[in-house]
Amino acid sequence: MPIRPEFKWLYPLDWPQLSAVIRFERAKGRCEMCGRPHGQQVQHLGDGRWFDEERQMWRCGRGRLLPRLIALDSHAMRQTKVVLATAHLDHDPSNNRPRNLKALCQRCHMLHDRDEHRRQRRLTLRMRKAIGDLFLGPYRP
Template structure:
């Protein structure tokens, strides 16, 4: 866990390089009123599987990402998982519901 200075929009202070960085890690300029919005927060790194396979623990497949970057990296996988869960629940309901009750508007 490390305390990090940031501006609330993804830009953060890189203390080692003594520069501001964008949310993509590129060096960026912050001038004037932007410095009034400096906040601090604690950041915890998480281990991300680059190929989204938790069984593949090869060092080349792992990256240490902050929580924000980890969620952005896994966003497509999370969307797919949500879709799959809804699809699966609908399929199970189709197996066990009486289609006549749905058609007639009656609840089981």
């Protein structure tokens, strides 16, 4: 995920190198939550289940092998390119200890940051409402 300009000063100068070590040396180019491989196109169902080309088996959203999968419609399958990012487990960008960092794919990173995204959404909506009150009179949805 891109770093917001207002938070850039919280990250160390060697953040790109630190992130690369976590993603490619420690995690060996795979998501540490679900196991999706970095840089590859992955077929998935949209609910977390994805097809592991290496093992020729389906995996659940947590990376566990699924014993069997019901017959699927071809239109239910989606394809996504996996990109790993380094996530802070405690959501504190100044805490860069290796045990606080994890290599996550887009899906796992969004799930990990879900509460923060909801908080930011509420804040944005409140700010829009306040601006409406300030310049346009009472806010009317």
